[in-house]
Amino acid sequence: MDRRNIELKIFGLIAGMAAGMILLAGFALTVATRQADVRERQYEQKLVENGLRQRGQEIQTAINPYVIWDEAVIKLDNAFDQAWAVQNVGVSVGDVLGNDVVFVLDAGDQPIYGRIAGKDVPLKQYAAYQAQLEDLVGQVRAIEADPRKLAKLRTVHKSRVILVGETPILATVSLVRPDLKAKTKGPRAPLLVSGISVADSVVQAFSDRFLLHDAHIQIIAAGRPDTGQAQRVIGKARDGRLIVMRWTPRRPGQDLLKSATPILGGAVLAAAFGSFLLFRVTRRAAKKLLLSEAEAKHLALHDPLTGLANRTLFTDRLIHAHALLRRKPGHLGVLCIDLDRFKEVNDSYGHDAGDQLIREVARRLKTICRETDTICRLGGDEFAIIQPDTDPAGAAALAQRVVEGLSGEVDLSIGRAELSCSVGVAVVSDADQGQAELLRQADVALYRAKEAGRGRFAFFEPEMDAALRLRKGLERDLRAALERDALTVAYQPLTDAKGVMVGVEALARWNHGDRGEISPAIFIPLAESCGLICQVGSAVFRRACYDSLRWSDLEVSVNVSAIQLSNPGYVDEIEATLAETRARADRFMLEITETALLKDSDGVHEALRRLKRMGFRLALDDFGTGYASLAYLRRHPIDKLKIDRSFVSSLPNNEESMAVASAIVSLARSLGLKTTAEGVETKGQLDALVKLGCSEFQGYLLGRPMPAEAISEARASFKVR
Ligand code: C2E
Ligand code: CA
Ligand code: CA
Numbered sequence: 001m002d003r004r005n006i007e008l009k010i011f012g013l014i015a016g017m018a019a020g021m022i023l024l025a026g027f028a029l030t031v032a033t034r035q036a037d038v039r040e041r042q043y044e045q046k047l048v049e050n051g052l053r054q055r056g057q058e059i060q061t062a063i064n065p066y067v068i069w070d071e072a073v074i075k076l077d078n079a080f081d082q083a084w085a086v087q088n089v090g091v092s093v094g095d096v097l098g099n100d101v102v103f104v105l106d107a108g109d110q111p112i113y114g115r116i117a118g119k120d121v122p123l124k125q126y127a128a129y130q131a132q133l134e135d136l137v138g139q140v141r142a143i144e145a146d147p148r149k150l151a152k153l154r155t156v157h158k159s160r161v162i163l164v165g166e167t168p169i170l171a172t173v174s175l176v177r178p179d180l181k182a183k184t185k186g187p188r189a190p191l192l193v194s195g196i197s198v199a200d201s202v203v204q205a206f207s208d209r210f211l212l213h214d215a216h217i218q219i220i221a222a223g224r225p226d227t228g229q230a231q232r233v234i235g236k237a238r239d240g241r242l243i244v245m246r247w248t249p250r251r252p253g254q255d256l257l258k259s260a261t262p263i264l265g266g267a268v269l270a271a272a273f274g275s276f277l278l279f280r281v282t283r284r285a286a287k288k289l290l291l292s293e294a295e296a297k298h299l300a301l302h303d304p305l306t307g308l309a310n311r312t313l314f315t316d317r318l319i320h321a322h323a324l325l326r327r328k329p330g331h332l333g334v335l336c337i338d339l340d341r342f343k344e345v346n347d348s349y350g351h352d353a354g355d356q357l358i359r360e361v362a363r364r365l366k367t368i369c370r371e372t373d374t375i376c377r378l379g380g381d382e383f384a385i386i387q388p389d390t391d392p393a394g395a396a397a398l399a400q401r402v403v404e405g406l407s408g409e410v411d412l413s414i415g416r417a418e419l420s421c422s423v424g425v426a427v428v429s430d431a432d433q434g435q436a437e438l439l440r441q442a443d444v445a446l447y448r449a450k451e452a453g454r455g456r457f458a459f460f461e462p463e464m465d466a467a468l469r470l471r472k473g474l475e476r477d478l479r480a481a482l483e484r485d486a487l488t489v490a491y492q493p494l495t496d497a498k499g500v501m502v503g504v505e506a507l508a509r510w511n512h513g514d515r516g517e518i519s520p521a522i523f524i525p526l527a528e529s530c531g532l533i534c535q536v537g538s539a540v541f542r543r544a545c546y547d548s549l550r551w552s553d554l555e556v557s558v559n560v561s562a563i564q565l566s567n568p569g570y571v572d573e574i575e576a577t578l579a580e581t582r583a584r585a586d587r588f589m590l591e592i593t594e595t596a597l598l599k600d601s602d603g604v605h606e607a608l609r610r611l612k613r614m615g616f617r618l619a620l621d622d623f624g625t626g627y628a629s630l631a632y633l634r635r636h637p638i639d640k641l642k643i644d645r646s647f648v649s650s651l652p653n654n655e656e657s658m659a660v661a662s663a664i665v666s667l668a669r670s671l672g673l674k675t676t677a678e679g680v681e682t683k684g685q686l687d688a689l690v691k692l693g694c695s696e697f698q699g700y701l702l703g704r705p706m707p708a709e710a711i712s713e714a715r716a717s718f719k720v721r
Contacts, residue, residue, distance in 0.1 A: 017275070022271055029260070033253025037251045037254060044230055048245055060159065066093050067177065070181060071084075085113040089113060094118065100196055104191070105193060109137055129171070133173060137173050144188060157174045159171065159173075160235055161234045176190045203245065216246055217243060217244070219241050230246065306361075318435045322428075330429070332438070333426070334384065334425070336446040353415075356413060362383075365402070368405045373385055399423045403457050407421070420454060425457055446458070474512075475532075488511070491506055491708055493714065501715055503557060506541075506559070508520050534563065537559075541574065548588070555587065562598075565592060566596075571610045585611075591619045593622055618640070620638050621642050622645075624643060624646075640676060641668045641676075642677075642698075647664075652685060658692075665693050675693075675694045677689045677697050677699075678699065679700075
């Protein structure tokens with residue numbers, strides 16, 4: 001997914017969320033306000049209902065003293081008293097209590113007294129009320145007729161709003177009952193009808209009392225649809241028309257909405273702004289995420305130091321390029337590059353310098369290669385190049401460019417380093433060989449290039465494979481032999497000029513079994529190249545330590561590889577082995593080669609000093625073959641030079657060899673060093689060397705390398721000093 005797409009998605013998401021939130025808030029608000037309104041309306045409705053009931057009860061309560069009264073029973077039933085009725089019903093219940101209409105009905109429900117609007121009226125005026133009051137009268141009479149019901153009630157009133165003409169009247173029909181002992185003539189008592197016309201002023205008083213807004217009474221045809229106003233049916237006319245009280249309900253929700261609108265508007269704006277901010281923040285975060293994802297991807301496929309492809313990406317590209325061969329015939333080249341002596345730069349200048357050199361190599365490779373080539377750092381100082389669409393000549397040309405490009409001096413922050421590299425090249429033209437095989441072949445060729453002397457390239461040839469396979473097999477076997485502690489040590493005598501054995505040299509021996517004895521000239525370099533030399537050295541030194549205990553008067557020489565010497569833990573290990581075997585350092589001569597001194601690093605120098613302090617003596621092996629200079633000899637605490645066999649073998653007749661041997665002996669003497677001539681095979685050689693002043697001799701003439709037990713026997717044939 002690309003960034004644009006993701007941004008759009010995020011924006012859509014946030015906008016959708018914001019819109020959703022606003023809609024939701026709006027919806028919630030609408031529902032809430034509507035609910036508030038409905039609740040308020042219900043409340044007002046209840047208020048009106050309760051108010052009407054309360055008003056009715058008030059009216060009834062006010063009437064009670066006039067209808068629950070012995071005197072009323074007597075004056076209205078036992079013997080009707082018109083004057084009493086005018087005074088106590090007309091004036092008191094009517095005018096004083098505020099009833100606009102008052103009628104007294106006898107036991108037969110016929111009017112016997114009437115007063116309307118403060119004036120006594122002819123009884124026939126009741127006709128206008130009779131039909132409307134029929135139900136109320138009936139209800140009261142029904143209670144009266146039921147003794148059990150009547151016993152429970154002190155007062156019997158029935159009220160409702162009736163419609164007389166167009167005037168709604170709150171009418172009450174009350175049963176006149178004795179309060180003490182009076183009794184009605186017959187079974188039925190007189191009834192008092194009272195009515196309050198529900199005029200605007202009444203409604204106004206009512207609505208003021210109950211805080212209704214715009215309350216009024218309306219008479220409407222039955223079934224007429226709601227006008228949206230709040231209303232309460234308070235009565236029903238005989239013709240079916242409804243008497244309703246109407247008012248404009250308060251709408252707190254709407255009010256709230258109105259007062260909240262500016263705030264809401266602000267909130268919507270804020271939400272929009274918030275969403276925008278959120279979008280920006282999220283977009284930035286997403287951008288970062290995308291970046292870090294890209295970074296992670298890059299990191300996963302590239303070498304962090306150089307930015308070149310790493311092994312994973314390399315393998316991927318190789319598989320891809322290899323697959324292309326099937327579709328488009330041609331050649332695919334793979335180059336394996338290894339820096340020569342990179343470890344020395346790393347060891348002597350430090351890792352920072354090593355990193356600088358690696359980066360410089362990467363930079364140069366980029367300028368050497370084409371866009372279509374894939375350059376990869378396989379690890380350490382190993383690089384590889386995939387060269388698609390090439391041929392053997394093209395691969396050779398690239399290899400040559402690499403060898404030339406990665407040569408010469410490189411300026412590092414800490415100093416100058418000599419750069420050179422070896423390149424192995426493999427080219428395939430068909431896809432039948434696996435891509436892994438291609439890389440392996442380039443690696444084999446690289447091996448060969450290094451063996452051939454570094455600073456060059458080599459093409460893979462099938463016969464290299466056999467040699468390499470042999471090597472790999474030997475390497476595996478050597479490892480196994482070391483694990484079984486199967487290496488042995490032979491000792492070769494060193495004698496003085498008189499042929500007296502003064503020392504022995506410990507020489508590693510490996511009986512392979514299948515292949516018989518394998519020469520140290522083969523397995524020592526093998527061990528050095530595959531990282532086993534320290535183990536070999538340790539095994540030989542431990543063995544020599546134990547064996548040294550047999551010969552209290554023999555100096556034991558032990559060969560130490562340059563690699564061992566530059567191993568930081570070497571001296572400590574030697575010390576530990578001495579302690580373990582109880583051998584003495586001053587019984588040993590350590591033979592080091594000139595290449596060890598050539599490194600000339602502080603580490604090697606310090607190791608040699610420590611060994612010297614411990615009591616070891618030091619010999620320079622194979623002297624004369626390398627680059628050893630007088631300066632090295634002065635700088636390091638050397639005790640002896642071993643004149644290389646190559647000079648000795650051509651003695652005594654080769655003048656040049658004589659001159660070299662003579663020069664070495666006099667050099668040693670001038671520096672106070674001893675000399676040992678190696679490879680003395682003839683009496684002539686021995687005599688010549690004795691004459692030159694050489695101090696010790698070693699060779700088949702004086703004794704072949706032999707097992708430790710044989711040394712003791714051999715000594716018997718020499719004159720012991
Ligand atoms: P080197 O240190 O120069 O050892 C002397 C080599 O010369 C030995 O070969 C020895 O057998 C051989 N030699 C002695 N006298 C004569 C002679 O009169 N004529 C001839 N032609 N050769 C003679 P070897 O044992 O095959 O060892 C070969 C090399 O292997 C040694 O050369 C030494 O550099 C290395 N080496 C052997 N053992 C060890 C070891 O324990 N550690 C290390 N680092 N290197 C070892
Ligand atoms: Ca030696
Ligand atoms: Ca030697």
